[in-house]
Amino acid sequence: MKALTLYEDRNTFIHHVHPINKLIYIFIIIVVPLILPLFPVLIAGIIMNTVLLLIANVFKKSLPIFGFVLLILLTVLIIQGLFHAENATPLFHLGPLLFYKEGFFYALQITLRVLNIVAAFMILVLTTKPSDLVETLVRKGLSPKIGYVLQSVFQIIPQMLSTMETISDAQRSRGMETEGNLFVRIKAFLPLLGPVVLNSLIQTRERAMALEVRGFSSLRHKTFLNEVKNYRYTTFIQFTLWLVLLAAIIWRVVL
């Protein structure tokens, strides 16, 4: 069974960076352009993200996600370029449409900001095994129960999907229509969803009991089967990241 994840198992430097440092990196990538709202800062962020994705050998894997985001951003560029409230200076014509400078640059800023944040998240998501991330957070003080909930979702979704496929095959073989006009398709929704939902809700009782009798609510101090992974240059990277934030604040205050 394949667990649900975008994680790419590679052996690169980025893969060996502490997950907490990747989280701090995302925080810095979001916050620094807010402190210093300048185009060059955003562009520097995007270049940095791209370099890291390339080092991690996952740049290609990130492209489909960027494609999806870019599609939405294209509509932002069109609508804002045409209708932004502060539009005054014409920039260029595209057939009968007149694009304005103010709206166009506003949309460009949004585009860069979104790409920057998405790219920073992609570094975390593509290079960190979800179970490692959750286990790290639990070691750092996240409630082990919430940790359990996060970990189990990755496996429960594929489980439920395969149950649903079994059920929809069965319903179809009994002659249920899943194609046709909207009304037919709406009518198919509940009979397909209902059994999976009912089944998985009823199973929660026995699963909860099974967890309880394995000490899930134990007040003892939890230990871990896996040893802490050997992450690289953790202190140095963390120090550097905070230094970048400090530099941005000083720049803002001084200039």
Added chain:
Amino acid sequence: MNKSMWSFRLSTASLVLIPVAVGINYIGKTLASVLKLPLWLDAIGTMLASMLGGPIIGALSGAINNVIYGLTMDPISFIYGITSLFMGLVAGILAYKGWISSWSKAIIVGIAVGLTAVVISTPLNISFWGGQTGNLWGDALFALVMAKTKLVWFASFLDELVVDVPDKLITVLISYAIFRGLPNNLKQLYKSNNKIESLD
């Protein structure tokens, strides 16, 4: 006697509800897209978690749902975790106050949840996308209103309103239909009061 709706001592039974809620959200979303329905229907699990486990479990299901989506499919989901959280919260409070006892009340809950989504998502849409939702019809309306009025907040609010309210209303009604069909001893499981009566 129910336990307080804000009880933070979450029972194991209600915690186990959360991953299932996230799974149901995902199944609903997948089915809606397989059947090419013009709705998202991606919050049925969160609504069921709110109805069964109350506002805290509902809110946690919503937030965790988006964290998981963010980690596995679409990083943008993280941002809208706040919307999901509030939707779960509102549905849970209304459920606790007895608003899921009939179809007519369920319609009110659906509209309330839809409006919650609009109120929370609009500022997010404006600060993140400049006001759009990414939904074709909603964004067409956005463009139209922007062209006519230049009022970003108004245009964005309408964009979100036409997209979210019908979707959330149907979502809540579907969830209510399922909720009605659940066995009583299961519903009982999530609202245990932590008191053991003595038979001695």
Added chain:
Amino acid sequence: MKKIVVENLKYRYPSTEKLALDDISFTINQGEFIGIIGQNSAGKSTLCQALVGLVPHFYQGAYGGKVIVDGIEVKQSSISELSLKVGIVFQNPFTQVTGSKLTVYEEIAFGLENMGLTRIEMLERIDSVLDLFDITAVKNRNPFDLSGGQMQRMAIASIVAMKPDVIVLDEPTSQLDPQGSEEVFRAIGELSNQGMTVVMVEHKIEKIAEYSDRVLLLHEGKCVDFASPADIFSRDDLHEYGVVAPVYTRVCQALKQKNIDKKTYPATLSEAVEVLRGKIHD
């Protein structure tokens, strides 16, 4: 030595009227294998859950009397503390997989992590139960990728790794195919050989007869009888409780061949062979 003492146990689920357990008393000794039989809704599962503290701590409801496991009173303790003394395996192997672990090895560690064991201790215990239940070959697989029989043996291994003194099995093979059932029964035989106290609910009545030292017959929440398999299965009124005696007992009853004690009929294959062998030579 008394391992489990049940005194006047009464229990009612929340929002229900009828008692699920109605004034039950019995004692189980260290190392005994106890079978529990009775028709559906006789209270078998509820009784199992009362032995591990799920009744009343998980369900709440109304509770009376006492259950004492290894000197600890269930009502005054908690499920997680009791789990160090007594473990339980349920019907459905699938719902017993925690879902949060990616390998069989880690899955078995789940309870041990909650107990706060050291890594060294965990490794030792996991290797030993993998070996005992013959699942070492699949230790790096995803728990959901196992066959039903393997999954249920993993569930038993996960409980046994916590080293309880007593293990309760609530219809452990009812959702398995014949091969999976056979694998699980072999594992259960292993547990008994290790000297563990076992309590098992099971519909496969021949298995109850084969393994049990004593059998507890439940009906509508009450304990009808608690005696040796031969005693229980020789009762004339067994059908009134929705129970059918093992095929060996029924054959010997039809042939009117009693055990040497002249009172009971054989309950197991070996007893039946013993009784019938002499007759065939006549």
